Amino acid sequence: MTATLTPAPTVADRPVRVRIGHIARRAGVASGVAWLVFAGLNVVLSGRWWLWLVPDLLPPLAFAVVPAVLTVGAALLRLGRRPLLIALAGLAVGGAQAGFNPAALLPSPGDVAGTHLKVVAWNTEVWDDWDDPARFLAFLRAQDADVYLLQEYEENGLHPGDFPGYTAIERGELLTLTRLPVRRVVALPAEPAPASSWRQVYEQVKSLRVDVMAGGETLSVYNVHMPIQLDLVSPLSPGFYRQLRLRDAARHRQYTALQSDVRGNRNPVLVAGDFNTSPAMGDIRWLTGSLHDAASADRSLYPASWRSYWPVDLWRLDWAFTSDPIAVQRYEFVDPRGMSDHSLQRIELTVRRTR
Template structure:
């Protein structure tokens, strides 16, 4: 007779491990946990990607998700794709979905694809050229050694400087500074134009400074704080060896106020107000530059990444200078970190050719890399 036992170890092998612990498949119809996690991550990233295409540049609140580092649009689906070997039950369709997300993310990742193509990068210049340096100075020299700051600028030996954040920053916000005498002493022979926080220096004669959008021409008066808040584009028409070239020096407002808590209503009110300001500045800049009959160069800190639709109008109408760069993944901010965000841009029209476009180390003087260009007038 066989004895009946209530031994709880019955059904286990000699090692005491149960079938489930030995890795037996889960019940029919139920995916392993790692498969479910991978499917969930893919679904969330697909939702984020689709919503980005639908809402970026159209809904003010999407300015916050748009702050994600652009390389993530390639990195995230690439990592998930590498993990699909775990998802045996759904590997085929999950792979197809992630390849599609990679394709959708490629234009938004900020990659300089021309750096991978034969002949991409800097182009040999013929004839007369023009050196342009564009840079967000991070509150001018207010937190740096002034001598070092001006030595850095002068070493660029540019024909035209397009500089932003000509100001100091104190507890109650931006403050006006007056360094015109120092600037003229450091750059003899240059013409200097100032509008709020924007400074343009030119070795060539300035023939006009037409206002752009709500802006007023430099020197037209008004309290500095009012000019700072209103004027974010300085257009300077310069006579370059007998031809007039229009240089647009721009600094589009940042999306948010980092001093405010995201738990406060004021934080989101500021985002909404900044969205309206950004749209107005982009629209005015695009309208003025598109109607300009002179060769055009537009440069500055746009506080806008390649994944954001805000800069789409400029990208569609003008030529991004990026193909003349040898950087595969150009990032201009934050130089104290990984520098994953390209916030600084340069555009030209058919009247100018860009031979070199380099992103330069700010030598600890700013959190933005500078934009160093060599351009020439098209025949």
């Protein structure tokens, strides 16, 4: 009997399943590396390069969802160690940019001694233009805040008797109402010329500092509304990149002025408003690095404040930051009841005595 020798299998004879597995592993590695590089570049370039304002439009949740999907896919498809580790690295880098609030898992802050205040900050979406004025005013009054930091205030929108007992300070679209004694007012980047029109002040002043007396301390409250990143213009339009650079320059100018004033301010400070900056954007890294995010007193794992035309808030554009002498007991976003595309920030805090 003559033995028949079976030829060794060639590449073409490999099972289809093996070839598919090889392709899947390569795709898993490539996808993971691409996302890891993008997430790393976002950390480095966001807030530093004008062209990155376009990637800044990406919803911050994507920085958690995309690497999480890659991680689960690598595990379920058994793609091996390398794709899984790369996907996990992307989750570690991007997860911090997604806007989650780990402080919500910690115990609520306790009461501390000092002067207790309630502050409201809210982008009113052009005051009461599309709302019932009486309903709008009743909603604001019901907050019963010691200080209101309101953005998108409309010229001549406030009438005598609307807020009895409050001092009103306005610069363009920024309106600060307070029932505390006022010591000083500073418009940033600079006080507009006396002959400036309301619209000119609107364009120039995007931060309004008001120093008030809180107990025996001088508290500086900053009312902030930063310019948006860009208008909805086609990237194929020749004016798209020009207006992108102009927007970036405007934001940089406003942030630089605010940063300089806050860092030179020895008073306890509260900086709050609509920053038009998501958790994935680098424009506020100096604030998160030097002040305390009031969300540490929020019980929400994913604090979000901006909803556009959706029925729920999508991600956070509104922020509140405090310096060390201030303890935040409670922080929450309040449903605007259809009167704005931004939720209202309600902040309950205590100003400790510093001397």
